[in-house]
Amino acid sequence: MLEAQKFSVAYGAHRAVEGVTIRLGPGEVVAVLGANGAGKSSLLRGLMGLAPAQGRLLLEGEDVSFLAQRGLTEALVGRGLVLVPERGGVFRSLSVRENLLLGGYRTGEPPWRDIFSLFPALEARLGQRVGSMSGGEQRMVALARALAARPRYLLLDEPTLGLAPLLAKRLLATLKAFAAQGVGVLLVEQNAGLALQVAQRAYLLQEGRIVREGSAETLLHDPIVRQAYLGG
Ligand SMILES: Nc1ncnc2c1ncn2[C@@H]1O[C@H](COP(=O)(O)OP(=O)(O)O)[C@@H](O)[C@H]1O
Numbered sequence: 001m002l003e004a005q006k007f008s009v010a011y012g013a014h015r016a017v018e019g020v021t022i023r024l025g026p027g028e029v030v031a032v033l034g035a036n037g038a039g040k041s042s043l044l045r046g047l048m049g050l051a052p053a054q055g056r057l058l059l060e061g062e063d064v065s066f067l068a069q070r071g072l073t074e075a076l077v078g079r080g081l082v083l084v085p086e087r088g089g090v091f092r093s094l095s096v097r098e099n100l101l102l103g104g105y106r107t108g109e110p111p112w113r114d115i116f117s118l119f120p121a122l123e124a125r126l127g128q129r130v131g132s133m134s135g136g137e138q139r140m141v142a143l144a145r146a147l148a149a150r151p152r153y154l155l156l157d158e159p160t161l162g163l164a165p166l167l168a169k170r171l172l173a174t175l176k177a178f179a180a181q182g183v184g185v186l187l188v189e190q191n192a193g194l195a196l197q198v199a200q201r202a203y204l205l206q207e208g209r210i211v212r213e214g215s216a217e218t219l220l221h222d223p224i225v226r227q228a229y230l231g232g
């Protein structure tokens with residue numbers, strides 16, 4: 001279980017995330033919804049020690065708050081926390097193979113079989129330079145790279161941003177496959193409709209605070225979610 005308690009992220013006087021409490025279990029897909037500027041990226045970056053964080057962070061019951069608070073990202077990655085950032089997450093000048101090997105540098109050989117079963121298109125393109133691939137393909141490489149690191153908890157920052165609807169749907173479907181392997185997936189999305197199709201639970205973030213939480217089903221029917229994020 002990944003647990004953040006009263007977790008905050010502040011850039012100087014600007015508090016982007018304020019006292020957020022969230023839980024993510026192994027094998028779960030949990031969505032974090034919210035408008036642009038709500039603090040979604042700050043929350044993920046704070047959990048990884050990549051933004052100035054305060055509050056408690058527990059991993060399998062162990063208090064690892066100091067790792068996030070002191071920016072010890074490497075140590076968090078070593079404990080199975082992996083972030084796919086909003087943009088990038090790949091080395092564009094390197095080949096697909098090199099990207100995946102780098103993703104797995106800590107944990108050894110990437111799980112090739114799993115990666116190819118989720119992203120069959122990548123197998124024939126291992127030698128291709130990632131910078132020459134389409135945006136959607138690069139997203140796949142970023143996800144495959146994260147998988148190569150054998151994450152226990154995978155934090156995804158708007159993985160479908162800029163993707164064609166069909167590709168976005170396919171990509172989110174692969175997250176269910178990640179989760180079926182026991183990975184906990186925290187999915188940040190502006191596209192609430194899509195996110196609630198794959199997530200079991202969700203949190204709604206507004207101005208850095210959680211204003212709603214519950215099952216995907218509950219949030220799908222919540223008036224605030226419907227009005228603000230699902231077009232009424
Ligand atoms: N590095 C930063 N320095 C200062 N303010 C930031 C920084 N990153 C984000 N912010 C501010 O924090 C708030 C939340 O941003 P962000 O976490 O990116 O929201 P979201 O991902 O939900 O769009 C915004 O007001 C944004 O301007």
Ligand SMILES: [Mg+2]
Pocket residue numbers: 040041042086157
């Ligand atoms: Mg963001």
